Amino acid sequence: DAGITQSPRHKVTETGTPVTLRCHQTENHRYMYWYRQDPGHGLRLIHYSYGVKDTDKGEVSDGYSVSRSKTEDFLLTLESATSSQTSVYFCAISEVGTNNQPQHFGDGTRLSIL
Amino acid sequence: AQKVTQAQTEISVVEKEDVTLDCVYETRDTTYYLFWYKQPPSGELVFLIRRNSFDEQNEISGRYSWNFQKSTSSFNFTITASQVVDSAVYFCALGGGGADGLTFGKGTHLIIQP
Numbered sequence: 001d002a003g004i005t006q007s008p009r010h011k012v013t014e015t016g017t018p019v020t021l022r023c024h025q026t027e028n029h030r031y032m033y034w035y036r037q038d039p040g041h042g043l044r045l046i047h048y049s050y051g052v053k054d055t056d057k058g059e060v061s062d063g064y065s066v067s068r069s070k071t072e073d074f075l076l077t078l079e080s081a082t083s084s085q086t087s088v089y090f091c092a093i094s095e096v097g098t099n100n101q102p103q104h105f106g107d108g109t110r111l112s113i114l
Numbered sequence: 115a116q117k118v119t120q121a122q123t124e125i126s127v128v129e130k131e132d133v134t135l136d137c138v139y140e141t142r143d144t145t146y147y148l149f150w151y152k153q154p155p156s157g158e159l160v161f162l163i164r165r166n167s168f169d170e171q172n173e174i175s176g177r178y179s180w181n182f183q184k185s186t187s188s189f190n191f192t193i194t195a196s197q198v199v200d201s202a203v204y205f206c207a208l209g210g211g212g213a214d215g216l217t218f219g220k221g222t223h224l225i226i227q228p
Contacts, residue, residue: 035215040220042219043216045214045217048215096213100147108159
């Protein structure tokens with residue numbers, strides 16, 4: 001299994017609070033991704049990173065920011081959480097710079113915004 | 115824009131039946147990659163197969179087989195002699211030639227009844 005750890009695995013918080021999710025990898029892969037999974041939507045890309053300090057927006061980036069100060073860590077921040085951001089969040093990693101290689105996923109973080 | 119359609123929201127079959135999961139995609143890229151992922155009830159995402167746009171050869175892996183047809187923009191997945199352990203949500207996904215993440219279908223929930 002790919003060495004991907006997401007933390008926390010579960011979190012319940014209140015509307016308006018800041019939340020940071022962490023994705024840690026031990027594979028030294030250059031590319032990292034954050035997706036959210038919602039019923040009826042499948043997985044949708046939030047942000048991705050193609051190197052340290054290199055990030056870009058995905059399909060549903062509004063309300064989220066990311067940072068990558070080290071190869072192994074990719075952080076997803078909700079500056080002021082809203083109930084619409086209640087979701088399961090998945091981190092993924094990929095070794096090479098094209099989709100020629102599969103992405104491998106972490107086990108997910110279940111986030112509830114009350 | 116890329117799009118993946120999995121028209122079957124849920125399929126229920128009796129164990130040992132064959133079942134086909136449909137996936138239709140849209141893309142303007144000439145180089146692209148197609149994937150299938152499995153999400154069992156435990157929630158993790160498991161990579162099953164990757165196919166690039168230049169390789170239309172069908173693939174078989176044990177009870178699993180995949181049929182890629184560019185003429186109909188389809189990448190269908192067949193499970194032969196289904197088993198209860200095949201019960202899961204299956205996602206079809208599409209990636210372009212870059213590293214900007216995958217576009218997922220909404221998933222098909224497969225239920226194998228004993």
